[in-house]
Amino acid sequence: MKKQLITFDLKKINITAIVMFAVPYAIAETLRFTVFTERLWHVVWWDIILLIAGYVFLLAAHEGLHALAMIMCGAKPSSIRFGVIPKQFMLYCTTDTPLSARKYAFVLVLPGIVTGLIPLALATVFLNFPYVILFAALFSGAGGDAVMFMSVCRLKPSALVIDHPEAPAYYVLYPENELPDDFVEVTEEQERELRERMKGKKS
Numbered sequence: 001m002k003k004q005l006i007t008f009d010l011k012k013i014n015i016t017a018i019v020m021f022a023v024p025y026a027i028a029e030t031l032r033f034t035v036f037t038e039r040l041w042h043v044v045w046w047d048i049i050l051l052i053a054g055y056v057f058l059l060a061a062h063e064g065l066h067a068l069a070m071i072m073c074g075a076k077p078s079s080i081r082f083g084v085i086p087k088q089f090m091l092y093c094t095t096d097t098p099l100s101a102r103k104y105a106f107v108l109v110l111p112g113i114v115t116g117l118i119p120l121a122l123a124t125v126f127l128n129f130p131y132v133i134l135f136a137a138l139f140s141g142a143g144g145d146a147v148m149f150m151s152v153c154r155l156k157p158s159a160l161v162i163d164h165p166e167a168p169a170y171y172v173l174y175p176e177n178e179l180p181d182d183f184v185e186v187t188e189e190q191e192r193e194l195r196e197r198m199k200g201k202k203s
Helices: 009-035 044-071 101-125 128-139 143-151 188-198
Strands: 001-006 079-083 090-095 158-165 168-174
Touching: 001 188, 009 101, 009 128, 009 143, 044 079, 044 090, 044 101, 044 128, 101 128, 101 143, 101 158
Parallel strands: none
Antiparallel strands: 001 168, 079 090, 158 168
């Protein structure tokens, strides 16, 4: 099997994250002042502490859900690894187990739905707008997952994919007799450039 590395522009990921925060927050604010016509911003210091603690806990839960999805899709727990990329303020969960594109898409999308989208909708419906901010922030934290998800969805569902161990990127595996016309085999130079980008040494 030969590997092709698929990488993503960090600026695009950041822009996607901003949009994923701004759009649901704007919708919630519009509903607050038009449909619900209430200003429920009675936030005290204890609420702020709870929001910060909740954010930290749910960030960890986000990565835990990636791991759970990987296990559900056939990865062994021993193949799963957690880490942090300090320069990019990113936590990550990865596995070296090859997954089908369909399963990898599930791994990517599950945490954003469970820790972001669903509670964000509930916070809006139940008029808890401080928590709208919390869950909008968590939803935006899935910006990299969203960009990768849209890319993976363009692959054949049965295509084999391996998560990159250190970056928001992945490899597509191809049999040597089934290489697509645009196939470019991954090189050490590509890997080095990607590592430098993640360390903030290269734009």
